[in-house]
Amino acid sequence: MREQTVVIIGGGLGGLGAAVRLAARGRRVIVCESGATFGGKMNTFEHSGFRFDTGPSLITMPWVFEDLFSAAGSRLADHLELAPMHPISEYVYPDGMRFDYSSSLPEWLSTLERFGRSEADGFLRFMELGARLFAVSRETFLRYRPRDWWRAGEIAGLRRMPLRFGWGNYHRTVEAHFRSPHLRQLYDRYPTYVGSSPYQSPATLAVIPYIEYAFGGWYPQGGLYRIVESLVELARVLKVELRAGARVASIDRAGERVCGVTLEDGEKIRADVVVMNGDAGDAPGLLGEAGAKSLAPNDRSMSGLVFLFGVGRTMPELRHHTIFFSEDYRREFDELFVERKFPSDPTVYVNAPSRTDRSVVPGEGEALFVMANAPANDGDEWDEAQIAEARSRVMATLARGGMKAFENDVVVADVWTPRRIGAKYLMPGGAIYGAHSHGWRKAFLRPPNKDRRVRGLYYVGGGTHPGGGAPTVLISAQITSELIERYEKS
Template structure:
């Protein structure tokens, strides 16, 4: 299956960048810290260009947050649950001489989502925009036009992002093509708070809830996030959402196998305790146990907030909890039975979304009435469970606090609130016979993947600077040190992490000349 590719000029520019990487690599050594999605992707790109690459992963499996739990024939993805912008995945495979369709089967999710509101009403997000707009008209006739204007703003922002923000680091001097793209006019309201523009576009509080939820895709508060992030609903609503047959962890397995084919050394259980430097240049990593691995470049695939610690900068300013993105609490259920009539994705909205965001970002506590996301991938892909069975992933947002222990009492109270929302939506009875396989808390995320407080997307996107000037892909004070992943440019999300890997590999080709 072929997806829409970027413009010819962008493709030719990438081919030229890859040629530069091959010209300078000549068997030079790169060490990647972390085998998350970004780490695997950048390792594969560098290895295919001639670098000798070693990936050090401190834990026992690859994938980072994009992982999987298997129990009695049930396979639960523990990270992302939806794929968007599939052409980004195609480009990665093409860059290393492979075809996506030879390794991965992507299945379009339809409907994209079902939204259930506190008053008992519902909204079905279909794959056809006219049907979706008709559903909105049933709520508030005038909202369809406002919704379309909001979506058009997001589409304009997306086209600009594809020509600039998604292609290169904003910390680099812009090219003539970048400057030409930046001349495209954007609505002035893209710099306003996201929730403000939603409120001006749509009257019905339920439609507002649907749109405001999209900023939580990057762990942020819609009242503090710039409306430029309207690109997120534009991507999903205009280009669709996809599932990977066998689960999204299938992508990790495939990238791991391709890395091995390109002679990338993946070392699990290899805990990097420090980045070695010679003067102001990275020259390798030091592992727990005393082993040192020399390198010409080091790539950090992990939360960028951990870099100062790895560089031994004990005087580095501490990151504020208030600057972190959201974490989450997930309940994983195995059901020996079918959930006929349930869609792949459902969102059960709380009765007061503003109060929920106050709980998360102001009071920094688990919401008293949480919005709950329900993911049943077996509705699209029965292969993820035994025949006649379903897997159910239930999640609510939570703050990323270091001091939250998530002990039995705290976990029990939060679980009860989530299940109460399912019960209010009329879904709990269908899960009465389900087995609770696992509970994934913010503390589990923090401890399993070295994420401060369990913050899923690193820093939040509050304000234009934090939204668009994320941690750079190339360290500014230490030569030969690069970063990749959701906490650095261009940000969190599966396709943007793959963009991060491409941008980082291109920067290595540009700066690491013999």
């Protein structure tokens, strides 16, 4: 039997996940990554002993990561030390209210009592809805593209869909379960995990807070980039050829089938199968077809404005994860998605991994990742004045939430605008999750994992089915690898 060669365009989490799975099944795999490092959006920045994750800061569904390691004959625990987050995060409100979102159910139910008896009931009903949605999704959406549900006989599973809320609007469903404006804002935040607005997303996204609560939020000691480093190690053991600084300029075809890729420097690499981990909308351009199908600006998920601060003193007042909310959430999302501008009063997320993991700082100090949502932007880069204005709004939110001033103690600083995020990872506008999830079709009918016209061409990653976010991207790697197993016999 002839060994099949698979070229993967992009060494993001999706590309690495697919590489490991395909190499473990005996294929020769070459990963071509245009950047200097692997990991794509799950990346790292180190300076003066401060180590920052520049992308995800928390993972959910840890079994997805375990599955990947075991598919390669290894054990996650031999590579990574995953720590559960207790509490998951602290929430801070403009009116001075603050509380821990405890991962211990008795503790959380007792916090909810402060808001009135019905809130604990509302929480339990909301989790029950999430649990039912999860049970349906794991048999359908998280395993196959919708069109394959029929073939897999899983369409019957949809009959278990909780109809009353399942097909409604996310925010209205939150309103139906919680009375407190504080709790409504807390649960309204979850669609931002897929770059979307709670006011425009379907209620099916209630599966996200359920997954986080039921299975926990996890942090790998040493930082999220340890996941990428472990996958790179695993890929090397499996003899995957990992090529950084190798941008693919074209996908080559012989008739209706792919036959390889050509790199920007002209080098040709022959392949039986090509997997696109970069933006799926770039594929037509790489195939030499006119009119690349990049997402329309109105279809894009949010981007972010990220500040990385190495602070020279410890900040015991901070949790590992803290969310400082804006005053008017609806207005914030109108600004992001309708006016397409940076919010006048942004909600700010502060990730301070050094609060629980001192290996990411040089002795004293904190490594802070400070992020506000921002609209995707493929217009001009923000100028200095725009960045300074956005920074002052971010700092105003933090000061209002009682965070002690720290700017005079900053020893390392870096800023990532939507445009910089987009340019670094070759994704239009820096839209972190590809398309937003507004409406049922957008949320569930993501681009397919197998090209419908060109044989031997597949897709993996957040821009394709089932969507963005670290664990979901690894599920996409599993789906794509299974499709290759099914359709590409050696």
